[in-house]
Amino acid sequence: MITTVIGNYPKIPDLPAPGKWRSTVERFQKGQIDETQLQHVEDEVTAEVINEQVQMGIDVITDGQIRWEDAQTHFARRLSGFSINGLQRYFDTNIYFREPVAEHAVAWTGPITVSEFTFAREHSSKPVKPVVTGPFTLAALSRNVHYPTLKEFAIALGRALNRELKALEAAGAEVIQIDEPAICQRKQDFDIFAEASRVLTDGVKAKKILCTYFGDIGGLYPQILDLPFDVIGLDFVAGYRNWDVVAAAPFTRELQAGVLDARNTRVESVDELVRAVRRLTAFVSPGRLMISPSAGLEFLPRSVARRKLAALVEGTKVANQDLKGART
Amino acid sequence: MSSRMNLPLLATSAVGSYPKPAYLLEARRKALRQQISKQELTALEQRATREWIQIQEDIGLDLLVDGEQYRGDMVAYFADEMEGFAIAGLVRSYGNRYYPKPVVVGPVGRRHPVTVEWFKFAQSLTKRPVKGMLTGPYTIAEWSFNEHYPTRRELVLELARAVGEEARDLEKAGARYIQIDEPAIHTRPDEDFELALEAMEIVTDGLSAYTVSHICYGDVPRIYPRVLKLAVDQLDLALKNEHFALLETFKQARFTKDIGVGVVDAHSHRVESVEEVAEGIRKTLQVIPAEQIMVSPDCGLKTRAIDETVGKLRAMVDGAKVVRNELTGTREPTRA
Ligand SMILES: [Zn+2]
Numbered sequence: 001m002i003t004t005v006i007g008n009y010p011k012i013p014d015l016p017a018p019g020k021w022r023s024t025v026e027r028f029q030k031g032q033i034d035e036t037q038l039q040h041v042e043d044e045v046t047a048e049v050i051n052e053q054v055q056m057g058i059d060v061i062t063d064g065q066i067r068w069e070d071a072q073t074h075f076a077r078r079l080s081g082f083s084i085n086g087l088q089r090y091f092d093t094n095i096y097f098r099e100p101v102a103e104h105a106v107a108w109t110g111p112i113t114v115s116e117f118t119f120a121r122e123h124s125s126k127p128v129k130p131v132v133t134g135p136f137t138l139a140a141l142s143r144n145v146h147y148p149t150l151k152e153f154a155i156a157l158g159r160a161l162n163r164e165l166k167a168l169e170a171a172g173a174e175v176i177q178i179d180e181p182a183i184c185q186r187k188q189d190f191d192i193f194a195e196a197s198r199v200l201t202d203g204v205k206a207k208k209i210l211c212t213y214f215g216d217i218g219g220l221y222p223q224i225l226d227l228p229f230d231v232i233g234l235d236f237v238a239g240y241r242n243w244d245v246v247a248a249a250p251f252t253r254e255l256q257a258g259v260l261d262a263r264n265t266r267v268e269s270v271d272e273l274v275r276a277v278r279r280l281t282a283f284v285s286p287g288r289l290m291i292s293p294s295a296g297l298e299f300l301p302r303s304v305a306r307r308k309l310a311a312l313v314e315g316t317k318v319a320n321q322d323l324k325g326a327r328t
Numbered sequence: 329m330s331s332r333m334n335l336p337l338l339a340t341s342a343v344g345s346y347p348k349p350a351y352l353l354e355a356r357r358k359a360l361r362q363q364i365s366k367q368e369l370t371a372l373e374q375r376a377t378r379e380w381i382q383i384q385e386d387i388g389l390d391l392l393v394d395g396e397q398y399r400g401d402m403v404a405y406f407a408d409e410m411e412g413f414a415i416a417g418l419v420r421s422y423g424n425r426y427y428p429k430p431v432v433v434g435p436v437g438r439r440h441p442v443t444v445e446w447f448k449f450a451q452s453l454t455k456r457p458v459k460g461m462l463t464g465p466y467t468i469a470e471w472s473f474n475e476h477y478p479t480r481r482e483l484v485l486e487l488a489r490a491v492g493e494e495a496r497d498l499e500k501a502g503a504r505y506i507q508i509d510e511p512a513i514h515t516r517p518d519e520d521f522e523l524a525l526e527a528m529e530i531v532t533d534g535l536s537a538y539t540v541s542h543i544c545y546g547d548v549p550r551i552y553p554r555v556l557k558l559a560v561d562q563l564d565l566a567l568k569n570e571h572f573a574l575l576e577t578f579k580q581a582r583f584t585k586d587i588g589v590g591v592v593d594a595h596s597h598r599v600e601s602v603e604e605v606a607e608g609i610r611k612t613l614q615v616i617p618a619e620q621i622m623v624s625p626d627c628g629l630k631t632r633a634i635d636e637t638v639g640k641l642r643a644m645v646d647g648a649k650v651v652r653n654e655l656t657g658t659r660e661p662t663r664a
Contacts, residue, residue: 015417019418086569086595087422095421097422301416303417
């Protein structure tokens with residue numbers, strides 16, 4: 001049983017330490033520095049965040065998505081066919097993102113996350129998991145003025161992002177996570193989601209994680225297991241109903257289990273983690289289980305995010321011992 | 329529950345916050361580093377408030393706000409002044425904007441009135457009515473971390489009692505219009521909506537002031553028409569940023585409250601034209617009678633530049649005037 005994270009990580013340190021990233025972006029926006037200088041600082045902060053995860057003992061890390069303004073525009077700005085509109089609230093959070101607008105046919109014009117992935121890999125002694133926002137979520141959070149239907153839009157995005165997955169694979173990515181939080185909110189569109197997922201993953205041999213959060217997959221289980229993903233990521237905090245949902249049928253995939261609350265500062269005790277793992281191992285064997293926070297940690301101040309990582313690693317370690325003890 | 333008193337047809341108001349002038353931003357930075365005293369900062373906050381009251385009078389708004397020059401974040405401001413909160417740290421809101429997110433660490437409650445002194449100050453500067461401005465209990469709870477209360481319900485209801493005391497103190501201090509913002513009300517539309525309604529009942533219980541609740545950025549159709557049960561006289565909503573799409577929703581069930589209709593986008597740099605504002609009001613009039621309509625920006629304007637803010641307010645007031653004239657067939661004398 002290993003540990004991983006979902007994706008983003010706080011970009012700035014706690015007060016009163018100055019936020020290097022934040023002041024650099026401000027200078028960039030005022031035209032005082034150029035993009036190369038901004039990228040240099042983003043590289044520095046990314047390396048720092050990678051190091052923090054490695055030091056804390058996370059087994060499979062991400063690059064913390066320091067360079068992402070948000071999970072939607074990071075892709076929409078780099079695909080063709082989109083313009084970027086005003087702010088929208090990101091699901092049920094107090095976080096906002098700029099709304100992508102599909103004005104023309106969307107298409108992949110070149111790698112988006114590949115250099116981020118290779119940078120992270122060079123700076124990490126632990127395996128790095130690239131993350132791509134899934135076509136369904138990107139479609140759901142965009143405004144579509146080009147395609148006649150959501151289905152056509154999502155499938156076109158699936159086709160475009162399929163090339164991104166293949167580019168990541170060609171760059172050596174063995175595991176790729178696809179984030180699809182929107183499916184927890186829009187279950188009625190499961191058929192569109194399924195079709196877009198098939199187009200997205202067509203011909204991609206890397207291990208694929210379907211990551212859901214901010215809700216449960218009640219009503220989509222077990223059919224979600226038939227989609228072409230090797231690992232399913234579930235949120236057991238905001239999606240606490242998932243505990244009952246997965247009891248309804250055998251869990252035939254690997255599980256990335258979000259059991260630490262990524263959106264509250266209260267840090268879980270070792271005991272809570274051990275109990276959660278016992279519940280999880282009742283339906284998934286430990287070898288097919290990754291333990292993670294319920295979502296990206298950028299909802300928290302940096303110091304709390306670090307404490308969450310520590311709790312995750314310590315809790316999983318004790319849970320592993322607990323399981324060994326139970327077997328002997 | 330109360331009437332709009334003697335406000336004109338299509339009266340104009342604002343959601344709450346205005347941008348802070350450069351001298352105040354600088355002073356706030358210095359105050360953080362303890363390079364200037366609290367008194368010096370307060371004096372500059374008063375100066376900025378005075379300026380915004382003057383600007384609103386000059387432009388011709390009917391119901392003024394104090395501009396919240398002394399507030400940082402709308403939740404952290406209350407958390408700072410109340411029992412039971414700490415500030416957990418900075419959390420990103422969007423782009424490189426961060427806000428200090430509070431955390432509930434003990435029983436919440438009011439130590440002393442929070443907004444009353446600023447209300448009295450702002451009202452002393454003008455003969456026009458100034459709104460008392462509060463953040464609603466559901467939103468304070470939702471936008472704080474919680475390490476103390478076992479359930480959200482307990483936290484929300486406890487906060488409702490505190491915000492209700494504050495509302496009654498504002499009324500005693502002379503506020504005839506009180507706004508209780510609930511921009512997070514639709515966060516969990518199925519699970520929690522009844523709780524948000526119950527909390528607002530507690531807040532406005534026994535008030536005779538005219539009450540408003542501002543709601544923005546979320547799935548309003550999902551809570552309509554249930555939101556008409558919210559215990560306030562007016563719902564202030566962002567219509568402009570969704571190109572008045574909400575009107576389709578309001579056609580499905582009669583809009584039984586007053587509406588504060590957002591006619592200028594609070595998050596775009598572009599200043600709307602007078603005709604654009606007038607057109608937005610006319611569209612609204614096709615669905616909701618004029619007697620129920622007040623005119624406002626989509627949201628607080630604090631993230632806009634000062635000239636953008638002034639431009640948007642002016643377009644709003646002039647646009648409202650155009651439609652008012654069309655309705656009454658009279659030419660209203662300009663106030664300037
Ligand atoms: Zn608002």
